Structures are given as C-alpha cells and as structure tokens.
Amino acid sequence: MSKLFGTDGIRGRANSWPITPDMGVKIGKAAALFFAKSGQPARIVIGRDTRISGEMMEMAISSGIMAMGGTVFWLDVAPTPAVAYLTKFFEADAGIVISASHNPFHDNGVKFFDAKGLKLSLETEKKLAETILDPETDKKCEDVYRTGNRIYHGILMDDYREFLKSSIGDSFNLEGLKIIIDCANGASSFVAPKVLESLGAEIITIFNKPDGLNINNGCGSEHVDHLKKLVIEHKANAGLAFDGDADRLIAVDEKGNEITGDQIIAICSARAIETGHKKAGDTVVTTVMSNIGLKIALEKMGLQHEITDVGDRNVLFRMIETGSMIGGEDSGHMIFLDNHTTGDGIYSAIKLLEALKASGKPLSELSGIMSIFPQILINIDVREKPDLDKVPAIHSSIMDAEKKLEGKGRVLVRYSGTQPMCRVMVEGECQKETEKICNDIAGVVRAEIGA
Incomplete structure (x- = not known):
C-alpha cells in the first residue's frame, strides 16, 4: 500500500497503474469518503496542469467524488499552490492536483491537500492509500442515491491572483524591472505574466503556449539555457523559470547565471531580516541537497539552519515544528509559511523581485550573499x-x-x-x-x- 504514494503524491506514466481512469475513479471515491466531515458529503477543489492526460484523470477522479455524493469545485488548469491556497480560502474539505510537476508530458500524478491547504502527513497518506485500495470502498457508493455534482469555479483564480499581488505590499511595486518569464508551457502560463505585469514589471514571456505535449519540454526550471540567452539579449534584470505546475522557481541573473533555490532562500532570508520580519536566531529549513554555502551564509546572518530529508513536505513539517517562516529546496521549492501553506514558484518570484528592487543592486551582486561550493x-x-x-x-x-x-x-x-x-x-x-x-x-x- 505504501508504494501507491511516493515523495510527492501518486505518480506514474499515464494509462499505466496507478494513473489510469479506473484508478482515478477509485481515488475520487476514496477521497470523497476519506475527507467527508460529520456525515456531510465532501467538498473538494480540483485543479490540473496542462499535460494531455490531465483531463482524463480530472474527469475520472471527479466522477468518483460525485459517485460518493461529493461536490467538485473545478478550477480547470491551475498551479498546484493555487489549489492549496483556494482549498483553505474556500473552506473546502480537501484539494486535489493532477500533475507530475517537472516530469515529461507522458507522466501524471495526483497530489492532495487537507482543509488547511497543507500536504498530507505520511500517516494520513497511509490511511488514504488503504481507503483507495480497499475493495469495500467501491461498494459504499451503492448506498448513495443523491450523487454529487461538479461546479466550475475558475473565477476563484482571481482570488489567487489577488493573493499573489498582495504579497508585495500596497506601497511597493516592480516598476523599472524588465523580466523574462519561462512558463514551461504549464500552469503558470495563465497566471504569472498577468500578475507580474500588474505589479509594474516589464514582462517578456516565453514557453506559454501549452498544447498538452510540450509541458517541461526543453523549457522550465530544469532547462534554463534558452532563458539565459534571452536575458542577456534583452538586457533584462532577471529571468524566472517555473516548472509545469508552478510550485518551483529557478532564476537567472542579468549576466545569464543560474540562481538556485538555495541562493533565492538566502536572498529572501536577508530581506526578511532587513524588513523586520525575521530576527537573529530564527530558523531556515532546507534539505540534505542544499549546498554547504547556504549554511555558512545563514550562520553569518545569525540564523539557525535545520536540515531534512528530500521533499518539500519534509521541509514544511519541520518548519511548522520549529516555527520557521522560510524554507525550501535547492531545486526551487520555496515555502514562506508566514503567508502561504506550500511551495509557490510565482509567490517566490515576487519575493525575490521585491528583494532585487529594494536592494538597488543587480541580481548577480545580490546573489553573492551566498558562496556556492562545487x-x-x-x-x-x-x-x-x-x-x-x-x-x-x-x-x-x-x-x-x-x-x-x-x-x-x-x-x-x-x-x-x-x-x-x-x-x-x-x-x-x-x-x-x-x-x-x-x-x-x-x-x-x-x-x-x-x-
């Protein structure tokens, strides 16, 4: 049963177990049963990235939820962090994201959030897996005479966009910055350009025409070579690359150098201290994959550094335990727990650009706060x-x-x-x-x- 869930939800190749329509129905039924409260049918928010199998799995999972009497609040294409935020905002019982993150288009996956917009604990995942794989779960919908329904709530994405814009503060904007955005032909394509333009930045957007097959294909946070060239060519202040479901961010400075998740964490930690949102002795949480240079940089700032196993969920729960407000992974997951419940590439981009503009320095100089060991x-x-x-x-x-x-x-x-x-x-x-x-x-x- 434990094999159903990996480090980030259920994942596999589309049309192979467990990413099949029949398993989608089982997952939906189990989710509706598992997250129902006080005998009331479950209310579940669902979003997906742009890969071609997303609609297939979305319909299958939605059918399972409705068969069990639950209500589906359907966002259509939405970043993973948007589902987390809107699940909490809408006071739903759970959120489900259909995505394989940075994987190629032929893979897909299913991620879950609880009513607070947090990823599930290992213990909760284990119980949910048991419910999904229990043959009796399928039969329980036979007693449901009032099946559920699906309600389109794409308009809720406006609330998510407003949330992102509010993260920078009313008296601050990004005017004067020229930014190139790589949307990975994924879920950020319909959110990031509008949000950053509304904050005053001059935006050039690439890889924002998803066709179901081109997600993460030679673009996005794991393929930044083209972005590097364009930043130099257009004399931009920075480049921003998201992954397919927009929960990761990798940046590029004005010289075409890649800025890693560790460096972004260091920059944002220093900015938090400058603005009085963080005091010496506070804790930053990252994984075993973080560069030694980050630990040294944080120590110079007077910050504690906690290290977890790989996985943004591990980072999140350690942050909750230690009261940390900033954490993440070198791969580009950054969590700002004072205002969000999960890694959000677009939110992280705004925090990085805020630090960039406030410093008055080029990003290449700002990133020098951390020395990277080979x-x-x-x-x-x-x-x-x-x-x-x-x-x-x-x-x-x-x-x-x-x-x-x-x-x-x-x-x-x-x-x-x-x-x-x-x-x-x-x-x-x-x-x-x-x-x-x-x-x-x-x-x-x-x-x-x-x-």
Missing part, C-alpha cells in the same frame, strides 16, 4: 532500487569517496522518490576533484543497478 549531481536510470548499503560495490565506493574528501565536503547517494533513478551528489572544495569522485561513484552505480 557540487556535482549525476542522475542514473536504474532497473531496481535495492538498499544501497547492501550493495557492496556501491557502499565501498561511497566510503572511499568520503575518505578522499577528508571532511571538507560530502557525499549523498539516494533514489528519486518519483522516478526510477538514483541521484549521486558530491560536494567539495575543488571542482575537478569533486567531478572525479562523483563520476567514480556514478560509474559503480551504473554498473551495479543501471537500467
């Missing part, structure tokens, strides 16, 4: 996922690498939670040596379990 990441497709500690050759290569680094770097080898992939990351003082160590480990992983 970090090499190699992704290897794998045929299976055995315990890495129990594969002698892999375990030995990791131990050898750590000895070579002599405590002046680190090694992290882990599986992707959403793809058949092993990630090998090595961080060290010397670029050349770091690359060699990472390649050596990757070679062993490829030989032992490579696809």
Whole structure:
C-alpha cells in the first residue's frame, strides 16, 4: 500500500497503474469518503496542469467524488499552490492536483491537500492509500442515491491572483524591472505574466503556449539555457523559470547565471531580516541537497539552519515544528509559511523581485550573499532500487569517496522518490576533484543497478 504514494503524491506514466481512469475513479471515491466531515458529503477543489492526460484523470477522479455524493469545485488548469491556497480560502474539505510537476508530458500524478491547504502527513497518506485500495470502498457508493455534482469555479483564480499581488505590499511595486518569464508551457502560463505585469514589471514571456505535449519540454526550471540567452539579449534584470505546475522557481541573473533555490532562500532570508520580519536566531529549513554555502551564509546572518530529508513536505513539517517562516529546496521549492501553506514558484518570484528592487543592486551582486561550493549531481536510470548499503560495490565506493574528501565536503547517494533513478551528489572544495569522485561513484552505480 505504501508504494501507491511516493515523495510527492501518486505518480506514474499515464494509462499505466496507478494513473489510469479506473484508478482515478477509485481515488475520487476514496477521497470523497476519506475527507467527508460529520456525515456531510465532501467538498473538494480540483485543479490540473496542462499535460494531455490531465483531463482524463480530472474527469475520472471527479466522477468518483460525485459517485460518493461529493461536490467538485473545478478550477480547470491551475498551479498546484493555487489549489492549496483556494482549498483553505474556500473552506473546502480537501484539494486535489493532477500533475507530475517537472516530469515529461507522458507522466501524471495526483497530489492532495487537507482543509488547511497543507500536504498530507505520511500517516494520513497511509490511511488514504488503504481507503483507495480497499475493495469495500467501491461498494459504499451503492448506498448513495443523491450523487454529487461538479461546479466550475475558475473565477476563484482571481482570488489567487489577488493573493499573489498582495504579497508585495500596497506601497511597493516592480516598476523599472524588465523580466523574462519561462512558463514551461504549464500552469503558470495563465497566471504569472498577468500578475507580474500588474505589479509594474516589464514582462517578456516565453514557453506559454501549452498544447498538452510540450509541458517541461526543453523549457522550465530544469532547462534554463534558452532563458539565459534571452536575458542577456534583452538586457533584462532577471529571468524566472517555473516548472509545469508552478510550485518551483529557478532564476537567472542579468549576466545569464543560474540562481538556485538555495541562493533565492538566502536572498529572501536577508530581506526578511532587513524588513523586520525575521530576527537573529530564527530558523531556515532546507534539505540534505542544499549546498554547504547556504549554511555558512545563514550562520553569518545569525540564523539557525535545520536540515531534512528530500521533499518539500519534509521541509514544511519541520518548519511548522520549529516555527520557521522560510524554507525550501535547492531545486526551487520555496515555502514562506508566514503567508502561504506550500511551495509557490510565482509567490517566490515576487519575493525575490521585491528583494532585487529594494536592494538597488543587480541580481548577480545580490546573489553573492551566498558562496556556492562545487557540487556535482549525476542522475542514473536504474532497473531496481535495492538498499544501497547492501550493495557492496556501491557502499565501498561511497566510503572511499568520503575518505578522499577528508571532511571538507560530502557525499549523498539516494533514489528519486518519483522516478526510477538514483541521484549521486558530491560536494567539495575543488571542482575537478569533486567531478572525479562523483563520476567514480556514478560509474559503480551504473554498473551495479543501471537500467
């Protein structure tokens, strides 16, 4: 049962289990049953990204919810964070997003939010998985004589846009900034340009014509080469790249250099201190994938640094535990818990641009608040996922690498939670040596379990 959910919801290739129409109906029925309160039918907000299988899964899940008597508040195409925000705003019982985030178009997935707009805990996910896979769940709708309905609530997206605009404050705007936006042919295409233009920025938008097949295809937060060229060509102040469901942001400075999630977190943390929203001794939460340079930068600001396992949910719950207001992942998930419940690429972009304009400095200089240690990441497709500690050759290569680094770097080898992939990351003082160590480990992983 635990295999139904990965690190970020249910995910797989469209038309293969569990991303099939019949499973969609089961998921919808289970969700309506699971999130119903006090005997009342569940009210569930649903949104999706732009991939072609989204409508198929949206209809299947909606049918399951309605079969159980629930009501679907249908947003159509909407960023993942919009569903989180509007679930809480609309006082619904849950939110569902149909998206595979940064994955190619042929994948899809299902993410859940509770009534507070928060991702589900592992324990709650486990119980929901049991409900989805329980054969008795299907039968329970046989007693439902008053089936539910689907209500189009796309107008609620206006409330989400207003929420984004309000994050910058009434007395502040982005006038004088020229920004290029890469919407990844995804859900941000219909939100980000309008919001940033309304805040006064001059906007050039690319990859904002989704056709169901081109989402994340050579564009978006994982493919910023074209964005880098355009920023330099148009002499823009910055470039912003979102992923398919707009919960991630990667930026590009005026010189065409990539600005990582870690750097954005450092910049926004410093801005929060300047504006009095953060005091020395407060905590910033990131994952094991964050660069050592971030920890050093945060310490210089007088901030504590908490580290979690990979996954924005892990970051979120640690933030709640520690009272942290800023956290995220180097991959581009940033969470501003004082005003939001989940990672939001567009919201993060606004906070970054606010810091950029307030500083009066170019983004290349502003990002210098953090020095990046050489970090090499190699992704290897794998045929299976055995315990890495129990594969002698892999375990030995990791131990050898750590000895070579002599405590002046680190090694992290882990599986992707959403793809058949092993990630090998090595961080060290010397670029050349770091690359060699990472390649050596990757070679062993490829030989032992490579696809």
